[in-house]
Amino acid sequence: MTSRVPLRSLSPDELASFLAHQQQAYADLQARGLKLDLTRGKPAPDQLDLSAALLDLPTTTLDRSGADVRNYGGLEGLPELREIFAELLGVEAAQVLCGGNSSLTMMHQVLTFLLLWGGPGSERAWKDEPVIKFVCPVPGYDRHFSMLADLGIEMLTVPMNADGPDVDAVAALVADDPAVKGMWVVPTYANPTGSVVSPEVARALMAMPTAAPDFRIFWDNAYALHHLTDDEVASADALGLAAAAGNPDRPVLFASTSKITWAGAGVAVMASSEATKAWFLKHLSMASIGPDKVNHLRHVELFGDAEGVRAHMRRHRELIAPKFAAVDAALTAGLEGLEIAEWTRPTGGYFVNLDVLDDTASRVVALAKEAGIALTPAGASFPHGQDPRDRNIRLAPTFPPLDQVEAAMAGVATCVALAAAEHLTAG
Amino acid sequence: MTSRVPLRSLSPDELASFLAHQQQAYADLQARGLKLDLTRGKPAPDQLDLSAALLDLPTTTLDRSGADVRNYGGLEGLPELREIFAELLGVEAAQVLCGGNSSLTMMHQVLTFLLLWGGPGSERAWKDEPVIKFVCPVPGYDRHFSMLADLGIEMLTVPMNADGPDVDAVAALVADDPAVKGMWVVPTYANPTGSVVSPEVARALMAMPTAAPDFRIFWDNAYALHHLTDDEVASADALGLAAAAGNPDRPVLFASTSKITWAGAGVAVMASSEATKAWFLKHLSMASIGPDKVNHLRHVELFGDAEGVRAHMRRHRELIAPKFAAVDAALTAGLEGLEIAEWTRPTGGYFVNLDVLDDTASRVVALAKEAGIALTPAGASFPHGQDPRDRNIRLAPTFPPLDQVEAAMAGVATCVALAAAEHLTAG
Numbered sequence: 001m002t003s004r005v006p007l008r009s010l011s012p013d014e015l016a017s018f019l020a021h022q023q024q025a026y027a028d029l030q031a032r033g034l035k036l037d038l039t040r041g042k043p044a045p046d047q048l049d050l051s052a053a054l055l056d057l058p059t060t061t062l063d064r065s066g067a068d069v070r071n072y073g074g075l076e077g078l079p080e081l082r083e084i085f086a087e088l089l090g091v092e093a094a095q096v097l098c099g100g101n102s103s104l105t106m107m108h109q110v111l112t113f114l115l116l117w118g119g120p121g122s123e124r125a126w127k128d129e130p131v132i133k134f135v136c137p138v139p140g141y142d143r144h145f146s147m148l149a150d151l152g153i154e155m156l157t158v159p160m161n162a163d164g165p166d167v168d169a170v171a172a173l174v175a176d177d178p179a180v181k182g183m184w185v186v187p188t189y190a191n192p193t194g195s196v197v198s199p200e201v202a203r204a205l206m207a208m209p210t211a212a213p214d215f216r217i218f219w220d221n222a223y224a225l226h227h228l229t230d231d232e233v234a235s236a237d238a239l240g241l242a243a244a245a246g247n248p249d250r251p252v253l254f255a256s257t258s259k260i261t262w263a264g265a266g267v268a269v270m271a272s273s274e275a276t277k278a279w280f281l282k283h284l285s286m287a288s289i290g291p292d293k294v295n296h297l298r299h300v301e302l303f304g305d306a307e308g309v310r311a312h313m314r315r316h317r318e319l320i321a322p323k324f325a326a327v328d329a330a331l332t333a334g335l336e337g338l339e340i341a342e343w344t345r346p347t348g349g350y351f352v353n354l355d356v357l358d359d360t361a362s363r364v365v366a367l368a369k370e371a372g373i374a375l376t377p378a379g380a381s382f383p384h385g386q387d388p389r390d391r392n393i394r395l396a397p398t399f400p401p402l403d404q405v406e407a408a409m410a411g412v413a414t415c416v417a418l419a420a421a422e423h424l425t426a427g
Numbered sequence: 428m429t430s431r432v433p434l435r436s437l438s439p440d441e442l443a444s445f446l447a448h449q450q451q452a453y454a455d456l457q458a459r460g461l462k463l464d465l466t467r468g469k470p471a472p473d474q475l476d477l478s479a480a481l482l483d484l485p486t487t488t489l490d491r492s493g494a495d496v497r498n499y500g501g502l503e504g505l506p507e508l509r510e511i512f513a514e515l516l517g518v519e520a521a522q523v524l525c526g527g528n529s530s531l532t533m534m535h536q537v538l539t540f541l542l543l544w545g546g547p548g549s550e551r552a553w554k555d556e557p558v559i560k561f562v563c564p565v566p567g568y569d570r571h572f573s574m575l576a577d578l579g580i581e582m583l584t585v586p587m588n589a590d591g592p593d594v595d596a597v598a599a600l601v602a603d604d605p606a607v608k609g610m611w612v613v614p615t616y617a618n619p620t621g622s623v624v625s626p627e628v629a630r631a632l633m634a635m636p637t638a639a640p641d642f643r644i645f646w647d648n649a650y651a652l653h654h655l656t657d658d659e660v661a662s663a664d665a666l667g668l669a670a671a672a673g674n675p676d677r678p679v680l681f682a683s684t685s686k687i688t689w690a691g692a693g694v695a696v697m698a699s700s701e702a703t704k705a706w707f708l709k710h711l712s713m714a715s716i717g718p719d720k721v722n723h724l725r726h727v728e729l730f731g732d733a734e735g736v737r738a739h740m741r742r743h744r745e746l747i748a749p750k751f752a753a754v755d756a757a758l759t760a761g762l763e764g765l766e767i768a769e770w771t772r773p774t775g776g777y778f779v780n781l782d783v784l785d786d787t788a789s790r791v792v793a794l795a796k797e798a799g800i801a802l803t804p805a806g807a808s809f810p811h812g813q814d815p816r817d818r819n820i821r822l823a824p825t826f827p828p829l830d831q832v833e834a835a836m837a838g839v840a841t842c843v844a845l846a847a848a849e850h851l852t853a854g
Contacts, residue, residue, distance in 0.1 A: 040499070042498055042499055043498065045495060048488070048495065048497045048498065051497075054721075055485070055486075055488075056483065058482070059482075061475075061482075068472060068475065069691065069692070070475045070478075070689040070690065070691060070692055071469055071470065071475065071689070071690045071691055072467070072469055072685070072690045072691050073691065074691070100527050100528065100719070101527070101716075101718070101719045102714075102715055102716045102717075104714060104715060104716055105714050105715055108713060108714035108715075109714075112539055112543065115543065116539065116542065116543075116554075116578065127543075127554050143713070146713055147713045147714070150710060150713045151543065258499070258716065262497040262498070262721065263497065263498045263499045263716070264496065264497060264498055264499050264500065264501070264716065264717050264718075264719060264720050264721065265496070265497055265719045265720065265721035265722065283577060286535060286570070286573055286574045286577045287529075287531060287532050287535035287536075287574070288529055288531060288532055288535075289528075289529045289531055289685065289690070289691065290529075290691050291528070291691075292527070292528045292691060292692045292719070292722070293691050293692065294481075294689060294691070294692035295692065295719070295722070
C-alpha cells in the first residue's frame with residue numbers, strides 16, 4: 001500500500017490504466033449482486049439485545065416516593081431517572097427533564113415553543129420576527145437541518161472543526177444580526193465528523209456576544225456516552241460555562257437512550273437553566289399528561305445508577321468498535337496514498353465522515369447504489385442536502401453485521417477510486 | 428325523601444331552621460377530619476391492575492411483518508394496533524395513526540402544526556391570521572380550554588346539550604366569521620356532562636357551512652368505549668359524515684388507552700382524512716423517530732383484537748359503576764326534592780356533572796375544601812375557569828375507593844344544601 005502514489009501525480013497513461021483497473025474492479029463488484037445498507041445510524045440487533053432485560057421490567061409499579069408510575073402525572077419525569085442523567089451529563093438533577101422516546105421531539109418542542117411564545121429573554125414570539133436564522137456547523141445532522149427548513153428558518157453554515165464549530169465564524173455571524181437566534185451543536189462525537197467540542201470552544205460559544213438577547217444553542221449531546229476507545233472523553237460543561245458567562249439560558253441540552261437501550265423505545269432527556277425549564281414545563285403542561293413513567297422506571301431498574309449506564313456502553317463498544325475498524329481497514333486498503341479521500345477514525349459516536357475528491361461524492365453514491373450498496377445521499381449532512389463541494393459522504397457502519405460492513409466498504413473504496421479516476425481523466 | 432319540598436317554597440322561619448340544620452350537619456362533617464379527593468378523572472389502582480399483564484409483555488420484539496419493534500421507524504404506528512383501533516373507532520386503518528402515551532399531545536401537535544403551517548384547505552398559516560377563534564361547548568374539558576388560552580386563541584362558548592353541542596348556536600358562529608377556525612367536541616360521554624353526540628347533531632356539525640375554508644373539529648373521543656351500562660352506544664361516524672358532506676378534512680379524531688390500560692403509559696390514537704394524515708406525518712417526521720412500538724406491541728398482545736378491548740372495558744365498568752351509583756345515591760339522599768341541584772346519571776365516561784344553585788358553586792367547593800373534601804375548582808369546565816352562573820361542579824368519582832366516594836359525596840350534599848340555604852337566606 002505504501003507504494004501507492006497520489007492519483008494526481010500519475011501520467012495520462014498511468015491514469016488511464018488506473019481507470020481501466022477500477023472499471024474492472026467495479027464490474028466485478030456489480031457481478032457480486034450485493035444488497036447492503038450503510039445509510040442510517042441504527043443500533044444492530046445484538047446491541048438491542050444488550051437491553052433484553054427491559055422485557056421483564058419494571059418489577060414494581062411504584063416509584064421510590066410510593067407514587068404509582070402507571071397513572072397520570074409527573075411532568076418532569078421520574079426523579080430517580082433524572083438523577084442518573086444528571087450525573088451522566090454533569091448537570092444538576094433540578095435542571096433535568098425526562099420525556100418520551102425521542103430527544104428529537106423535545107428539540108422540536110423547544111423550537112416550536114420559541115416560535116409560538118418566545119422564551120426567557122425574548123422580546124417577542126419568534127414567529128413575530130421578520131426572519132429567523134440559525135448557525136449550522138457543517139457537515140452536521142440532517143434531521144437538525146430538515147427541522148429548520150420545515151419551519152422556514154434560514155441556515156448559515158460554519159465549518160465543523162476537530163475541536164467543534166469554527167468559533168470565529170460563529171462569533172461573526174451572531175455579533176450584529178439579531179435575526180440569528182440559534183445554533184445547533186453536537187458536542188461529543190458529532191454526527192458525522194466525530195468531533196468533540198473542546199472546553200475552550202464551548203466557553204467561547206457560551207460567552208460570545210450575540211445581537212439577539214435570546215440566542216439559543218441546541219446542544220444535542222446524543223453521543224455523550226458512546227465511546228469507541230478507552231479515552232472516555234467528558235463533554236464540556238455547557239450549562240456551567242453559560243451561567244458563568246452570564247448567559248444561563250443560552251444552551252439547552254438534549255440526550256436520549258435511543259442508542260443506549262432501544263432506539264424506538266428509550267427515554268429522552270433535556271437539561272437547561274431553571275428559568276428555561278420552568279418556561280418549557282408551563283407550555284408542556286398544556287400538551288402532556290406526563291411522560292411514560294413506567295418506561296422511566298424500566299430504565300432505572302435496568303441500569304441501577306450512572307455507572308450501570310457506563311458499563312452498558314462498554315458492551316456496545318465491544319460490538320461496534322470492530323465495525324469502525326473494518327471501515328478504516330477497507331478504506332486504507334483501497335485508498336491510502338492516492339490522496340483522493342480523507343476519512344475520520346472516530347473515537348466515539350455512530351459515523352465515519354468520508355470526504356472524497358471534490359465533485360465526486362454524488363457519483364460515488366450512485367456507483368455504490370448500482371452495485372447494491374446503499375449509502376446516505378451525498379450532501380445529506382448539509383442544509384437542504386446541498387454540499388457545495390459535493391465531496392462529503394456519511395458512513396453508518398453500526399447496523400449491518402461485520403462481514404457486510406467489510407464487503408460494503410471494500411465496494412465503497414472501489415467506487416471512490418473509480419469516481420476519482422473518471423473525474424481526473426474527464427478533465 | 429319524597430316528603431321534601433323545594434327550598435324556595437319554605438317560609439322564612441322554615442328556611443332559617445333548614446339553615447341551622449345544615450350548619451350543624453356541616454360542623455359534624457368538619458369534625459370527622461376527612462381527607463378525600465374527587466378532583467381528577469384518574470383510574471383507580473384496581474383499574475390499573477386489570478392491565479397487570481403488560482409488565483410481562485411483549486413476548487416477542489418482532490411485529491407481524493418481521494420488523495424489530497425496538498429500533499427506529501414506523502412513524503404511523505404498528506399496523507396491527509392501528510387495525511384494532513380502526514375497528515373500535517369505526518374508521519379505516521389507513522386513516523389511523525398510533526402515537527405516544529397521550530392523545531393530548533397529538534391534539535396539541537395538530538393545533539400547533541395548523542398555527543405554524545396551516546393545514547389542508549388553509550389559505551395561510553393560522554399564526555398569520557389576525558385572530559383565531561374556537562367554538563367551545565360548555566361545560567367542557569378544562570385542558571381543551573387551557574391549551575387554547577395558552578395559544579392566544581379566543582373561545583366562543585355554546586351550550587352542551589344532551590345530544591351534543593347546540594347546533595344552531597354553533598352554525599351561527601361559524602357561518603360568517605372566517606376567524607372561527609375550529610371547535611372542540613367530546614362526542615361520547617362528554618367531560619363533564621356525559622352527553623353523547625347524536626348522529627343528527629354529528630351530521631349537522633360535519634355539513635354546516637363555515638366561513639373558514641379550513642374549519643377543524645377536534646373530535647376528542649376519549650371515552651368512546653367507556654360504557655357504564657349495557658347500552659354500549661356507538662359514536663357517530665364523524666369521518667364518514669364529513670366525507671359525505673364534502674368536508675373530509677373537517678374532523679380530526681383522537682382517542683387513547685389512558686383510561687383503558689395505564690393512564691400514563693398507554694397509547695394514543697388519531698384518525699383523519701388521508702390528506703390530513705399525510706400533512707400531519709410530513710411535519711411529524713421532523714419531530715419524531717417513530718412512536719414507542721414496543722409499547723404498541725405490548726398493547727396488541729394484551730388485547731389480541733378489538734373484542735379484547737371491549738371485554739377489558741366491561742371489567743372497568745364492574746369496578747367503577749358502583750362509584751357512580753354511590754354519587755347518585757348520596758346526592759339523591761341529601762338533595763332530592765329540594766330543587767337546589769341537578770346532576771347527571773351518566774351512562775359512560777368519567778364524570779358526574781353537578782349544577783347547583785346559581786352563584787353557589789364556588790361556595791360549595793370552598794365549604795367542601797374546609798371539610799377535607801377536594802373538588803375540582805368551580806368553573807373549571809369553562810374557558811378561563813369562568814362559569815358565568817357559578818353553578819357548575821365536576822365530580823370525578825373513579826379514583827377513590829368506594830367507601831371514600833360515599834363519604835365524600837354525602838359531605839358534598841351537605842355543602843350544597845348549606846350553600847343554598849345561606850344564599851337564599853342572605854337574599
